[in-house]
Amino acid sequence: MALAPNMPKAWRAETKPHKFCPGCGHGLVLKAVGECIDELGIQDRIVFGCDIGCSLLSWDFFNTDAIQTHHGRTTPVLTGVKRARPDRICIAYMGDGGGYAIGSQHLVNAASRNEKVTVILVNNCNYGMTGGQMAPTTLPGMKTETSPYGRDVEATGNPTQGPEMVSAITPEGAYVARGTTANLRQLKKMIKKALETQLNGTGFSFVEALSACPTNWRTNAKDTWNFVEKEMTQYFKVGELKVPGEKEGK
């Protein structure tokens, strides 16, 4: 018997190795998503929506229904799918450009309406697909293609803290958390809770995953982990911000 790699069952094996760069955090986040889908046994009910950017390379990643939308419009498209077919489990998968830059209005409005969809946002501090330009989540002083002297917060403002923003506007019953690819077991628990929130129908669920972009950060494996574990978590605090059934401020 030929030995098989230990992939989640929801992954489409014919499209592997996947299209992401070596060391990309998307593979880790999608592995966690795939394992959660397997454990909940909802593969035949998933509608997977991907955004423009590096996240669109996940369009054939899973053996599920998938839709590829306009830039930033993944949340409203999947909101429509969910309203038309309430039995489907809708996962909007996007990067920080699609969620916090061009798609922030949709994210904010879907969150304030408490739509019953799950949004998974991968934050890698830059625009990966177009070559590493400055994004809303670029850390202060971080060098990118369009901020060669480091991001100047006087001129460009502070990095967007998405989960804090979403947890402030969502009503009770929503799930908001920030995980990191450096702690995959915790990230997987968060994604599972987010999908369970949608299955229970209590409200909007949002998970931001801190992720690595070795190609555009120009880092080797050691510096990549160092940046994700030390520098990103200084500004982006990892943890659950809102859990259904728990009082706020806990």
Place this chain on the structure above:
Amino acid sequence: MVSTAYKYTQKNCDRATFTLFTGLCKGCGLCMEKCPVKCLEWSNDLGVYGTPTIIPKDVESCTGCGMCQLVCPDCAIVIEKIKK
């Protein structure tokens, strides 16, 4: 079901069987840094992008914790712990 078979190399360590799918490994090196006992090194086998893949240095040091399998974005590593 479409069956997909990938090329792989195997190393039988003392406490675990280490399998690396060279047909999936892109040589990013994330596993080398995450290994708690630093027992992985670059191997002579080339991966899917023509980059070096990884292999345990020796048969004694790998504890079979499975951290490299967990952090591999491409699911290229399988650790089978040998029960004593």
